[in-house]
Amino acid sequence: MKEKRTNRLSCERARTYPIEKALAKLGHFPTKESNKEAWFLSPFRSETQASFKVSKKLNRWYDHGIGKGGNVIDLICLINNSSVKETLDWLQNVKISFSFQLPLFKEDNQDKIEIKYFKELAHFALREYVMKRGISILTARKLCKEVHYKFQDKMYFALGLANTSGGWELRNKYYKNSSSPKDVTHRQNGNSRLIVTEGMFDMLSLMERDKHLMEVYDLLILNSLGFIEKTFKRFDVYESIMLYLDNDHAGRNAVKVMMQQQSKCIDRSSLYENFKDVNAWWIAQNQ
Secondary structure, eight states, X not given: OHHHXXXXXXXXXXXXXXXXXXXHHTTOOOSEEOSSEEEEOOTTSOOSSOOEEEETTTTEEEXXXXXXXXXXXXXXXXXXXXXXXXXXXXXXXXXXXXXXXXXXXXXXXXXXXXXXXXXXXXXXXXXXXXXXXXXXXXXXXXXXXXEEEEETTEEEEEEEEEOTTSOEXXXXXXXXXXXXXXXXXXXXXXXXXXXXESSHHHHHHHHHHOTXXXXXXXXXXXXXXXXXXXXXXXXXXXXXXXXXXXXXXXXXXXXXXXXXXXXXXXXXXXXXXXXXXXXXXXXXXXX
């Protein structure tokens, strides 16, 4: 009886993992999404119209093409053709971090962040933070602000990157968070070429490497790989698109999807091929 209880608890914990994140690890990204749901091209067949729905609130999926749905364990079992035990092993092998006390993950608390004000980057703690990431204050100020915000009745400050919908990506030495609404950051400088990165520090690293980068390129920071499908319409106006995404499974799959959708995309990951991302490579260059 005791052993059955342990196995059941493991399944309960596994079911709390967001389906969107599991799909991203398998190379599937939404074609459209809202605060409540996300739509994907079915992972079970080839299609041009998304028929695979994920409820963010319930953390459940439903494929309208086959009339079948379920939880994240059911989904991984079907995609990988694996048993429940093999699926739990797969989840452990990709180093999933579960929140066993809360039914949802920390990201779902982001709408509780209240931005109070922002100003030019000046606080010594944030200056020290960006410098440890290999970025000068002058370069950081080109993209980022010092943002003061309220979260759970306490005040905090962070390095902030504004997105195109008015939300903020927030970073400091201790926390990585964001305020609603989530979106990409598209810095349009009137250029015919575009650079794409996953995070702010990857873009800042490229800007630190080339002080004239913004004179030649427009910048697009995804802030989440979940937004790649939404970026395709932004690509049309550019003559070339340079991709500097992370050197992991999800990043490589995202590059593959982008290059399939737009022939103007060029994978530039060879620059930092022995590192996780651009910023990790840049820090190593300056040690």
